[in-house]
Amino acid sequence: MSVLRVDDLRVTYQTKGGEVPAVRGVSFAIDKGEVLGLAGESGCGKSTIAGAILRLHSAHTKIEGTLELDGMNILELSPGKLRAARWTAASIVFQGALHALNPVQKIGDQIMEAITVHNMATDKEAAVRAGALLEQVGLPPRRIDDYPHELSGGQKQRVMIAMTLACSPSLIIADEPTTALDVMVQAQVLQLLRSLQHDLGLAMLFITHDLSVLVDVSDRLAIMYAGKIVEEGKANEVFHAPQHPYTAALAAAFPAIGDARFRHRPSGLGGDPPDPQHIPPGCPFHPRCERAIEVCPSIVPELWDAGPDRRAACVHVAGAPSLESVRS
Amino acid sequence: MKTEPAVQTPEAVGAPPVKKLTPKQLKRERRKRALGRFWKQFRHNKAGMAGLSILVFFAVVAIYSIFADKGALDPTIATGGPRLAGPSFHYPLGTQNDGISVLALVIEGSRVSLFVGLGAALISMFLGTVIGMWAGYKSNVTDAVLMRLTDVFLVLPWLALAIVLAAMFGRNFWIIILIIGLTSWAGTARLVRAQVLSVKERTYIERSRALGAADRHVVLKHIMPNLMPVIFANTILTIAIAILSESQLSFLGLGDPKSKSWGAVIEEAFREGALTLHAWWWLMAPSICIVLVVLAFTMVGFAMDEIINPRIRER
Numbered sequence: 001m002s003v004l005r006v007d008d009l010r011v012t013y014q015t016k017g018g019e020v021p022a023v024r025g026v027s028f029a030i031d032k033g034e035v036l037g038l039a040g041e042s043g044c045g046k047s048t049i050a051g052a053i054l055r056l057h058s059a060h061t062k063i064e065g066t067l068e069l070d071g072m073n074i075l076e077l078s079p080g081k082l083r084a085a086r087w088t089a090a091s092i093v094f095q096g097a098l099h100a101l102n103p104v105q106k107i108g109d110q111i112m113e114a115i116t117v118h119n120m121a122t123d124k125e126a127a128v129r130a131g132a133l134l135e136q137v138g139l140p141p142r143r144i145d146d147y148p149h150e151l152s153g154g155q156k157q158r159v160m161i162a163m164t165l166a167c168s169p170s171l172i173i174a175d176e177p178t179t180a181l182d183v184m185v186q187a188q189v190l191q192l193l194r195s196l197q198h199d200l201g202l203a204m205l206f207i208t209h210d211l212s213v214l215v216d217v218s219d220r221l222a223i224m225y226a227g228k229i230v231e232e233g234k235a236n237e238v239f240h241a242p243q244h245p246y247t248a249a250l251a252a253a254f255p256a257i258g259d260a261r262f263r264h265r266p267s268g269l270g271g272d273p274p275d276p277q278h279i280p281p282g283c284p285f286h287p288r289c290e291r292a293i294e295v296c297p298s299i300v301p302e303l304w305d306a307g308p309d310r311r312a313a314c315v316h317v318a319g320a321p322s323l324e325s326v327r328s
Numbered sequence: 329m330k331t332e333p334a335v336q337t338p339e340a341v342g343a344p345p346v347k348k349l350t351p352k353q354l355k356r357e358r359r360k361r362a363l364g365r366f367w368k369q370f371r372h373n374k375a376g377m378a379g380l381s382i383l384v385f386f387a388v389v390a391i392y393s394i395f396a397d398k399g400a401l402d403p404t405i406a407t408g409g410p411r412l413a414g415p416s417f418h419y420p421l422g423t424q425n426d427g428i429s430v431l432a433l434v435i436e437g438s439r440v441s442l443f444v445g446l447g448a449a450l451i452s453m454f455l456g457t458v459i460g461m462w463a464g465y466k467s468n469v470t471d472a473v474l475m476r477l478t479d480v481f482l483v484l485p486w487l488a489l490a491i492v493l494a495a496m497f498g499r500n501f502w503i504i505i506l507i508i509g510l511t512s513w514a515g516t517a518r519l520v521r522a523q524v525l526s527v528k529e530r531t532y533i534e535r536s537r538a539l540g541a542a543d544r545h546v547v548l549k550h551i552m553p554n555l556m557p558v559i560f561a562n563t564i565l566t567i568a569i570a571i572l573s574e575s576q577l578s579f580l581g582l583g584d585p586k587s588k589s590w591g592a593v594i595e596e597a598f599r600e601g602a603l604t605l606h607a608w609w610w611l612m613a614p615s616i617c618i619v620l621v622v623l624a625f626t627m628v629g630f631a632m633d634e635i636i637n638p639r640i641r642e643r
Contacts, residue, residue: 056534056538086539086540088540091538091539094534095531099532105550110532113536113539113541117540
């Protein structure tokens, strides 16, 4: 059974300027021991999904669809049950660990907080567990008495990871865990996340805009654009043989070192992701798409089959209905 | 920064346990060390130490005044002395028009002034913190209502209000404390609310909510500690203002006639014409005391803010 099953999830922010549909019908599932990578540009709804899984959005935000975590229907839990489920069923590695730690509390206390909030252990047992968790993420246990400012950026992110493991959740949501870290530290943190995930058999939702990172880390990949998944499949296949033009553009944005082709013709994607309040009709990607054809502005592509265990939302994929039938 | 070994070394590391401590002892131990660190830094702050010395001096004087001979203050007993005599060996600060030693008056006044200042500041801090945090953490309606209330108290001319309240409820020592406390919390509430608004948007608050923490936990464990430096420094500065306010009220003749503060001494000297009688000591002694204590509280307040606030602390 899947640890997390998301079905037709829609998240709409209510702002003064009207409703902002940030996530517009997303479905996916993550099995035990599986890593799903979620990629896309800023503002495509990645982090909104992360927040929705633990219902962290304000009460005004409209969340529709189905969110099933560990067999619980998250969207229908009472406030008390919801609080109990947070962190014990799924925990989050927040983007920017530098700000996710309270500057006036010792890191040990902050790791213990996760355990004691759920009354899982006495203070003393929690302190011992905090030390053990630090050791598990490669920090000396004596550092539980340190304040966040006494740690480096990478160490803070390790503390954050230790914290997510505190209540032994079945799912870890890594929301851009390597942003603001330099490349060496980034590699170490990724290595750590992967080995922990593997050793503990955790399910993981890995969110980032960095496709090259995702290929290394995840088993499956889902690419998001304008609040929808536009392509999904096995990580390697999606990255190396993209079916959707957007995925192709993302993948091409990472130059292969030593490959002369990239040096002479650096590629990127022009334009900006659409404003969630004014999403173009038809395929939301068509204004930026190199392969757009005349039908693109008029049909909304669904995730059609694009090979074994792969789907993409583009009229060009094999499983798409024939253009003639669309026109009629 | 830290050289001593951590007390809380988990058994997992295999380090020999130094001492078995219960969580409570552990907490006390940690608090003791934090206090030690604070004191070490405070000692190097010249202004803070100067202020603290002045405060300790006046605190000792105030405690002494509890046990001092009250007869020296009673006009029916202590009229044996010379009237309006300048400072001398027997009367270091001179005497007033009944022959009562000004030193005795000032000593008695120190207790009243300090007590009123502390009491009023505590009330003001409590009200300001609770209202400010409530307004900042809750949004929209609660915030709007509480802030308009704060605005009302902010723009009310406090002295006029205090005079009306004192006239209504009588010139009682406790009433004076309450009046000053009730009229001075608005600034603190604004300050606290502004801090809460900035703190509550930080990621660690979201993290704490994601941990499954309830509102109460978030407010007490994460927001409060971040506000402590601000609240603390603000309280100490409020004490200074409260002492000044009390002096003003007393000077206008609204103080408690039974417990004479420094302000009341000044008022009496003024009323009896100390200025025209050239009895400068009668006015100067309590005035200097007020200035010194207010200055000392301000200096300690700033020094503490500098040390406690981790963001401006020198590392």
